[in-house]
Amino acid sequence: MIKSVDTDLDELLKAWEDTYKKGQLTLWIFLALKEEPKYVDEIKTFVVEKSQGSMSCEEQSLYRVLRKFEHVEIVGHELRKGNKGPDRKYYFLTELGIELFSRFVRRNINLFFHEDIKTILA
Template identity: 35%
Template sequence: MAKEKELDGTLKDWESVFRQGLLTFWTFVALDAEWYDVASLKNRIKQLTNGTYDPADQTLYRQLRRHLDVGLVELRLESSPAGPPKKLYRLSERGRRVLEQFAYRNIQPFSQPEVQNVIERIQT
């Protein structure tokens, strides 16, 4: 039982680091096809990751500002019946090219037979 708890703790630590490192990837995947405000983007990221990643709003705001500053994300203001305009974000063409290259170089290798064998072992 103690070894199982230790294994679970190690797995949770690894997953935490893994998810944090991939926030930009999941954000870009979500913004590739749609305009999103931060709340909707957060929900889309949770959906894409099967609920395993729930980024803080403030983290998303900081990330979007950073990507907006370097031209990877576009901003559109949409009028709101009450209050200030709604900020909507979408991946820019430059951001789309970065996403495609990142996915090819870093995500595509997950389709290798050795990796698929590891994934399939847990399903049987």
């Protein structure tokens, strides 16, 4: 009986996490670029390392999202020499992107630092 409950709970948790993670990619990209300009592989590595492996992303997904962000001018890129081969696109947050991220954090992330919420999460 316990094993069945654990299995059901694990399945529910996985479904919730899958839904949750779909909406988190933007946040993780912004976190990566807030730190410093990065090329796609560095963004991907940042996401995996800083999320302690709970998040991952495919390069094609990153390129797709970054193109959308560039189109609305919240992300830009500059070409820099790579270690070998062609120049790399290093992505960065524009002033508009920095302001958007700042407002998002104030409205949606800082809530988790309020004492009453921290107590519930503990």
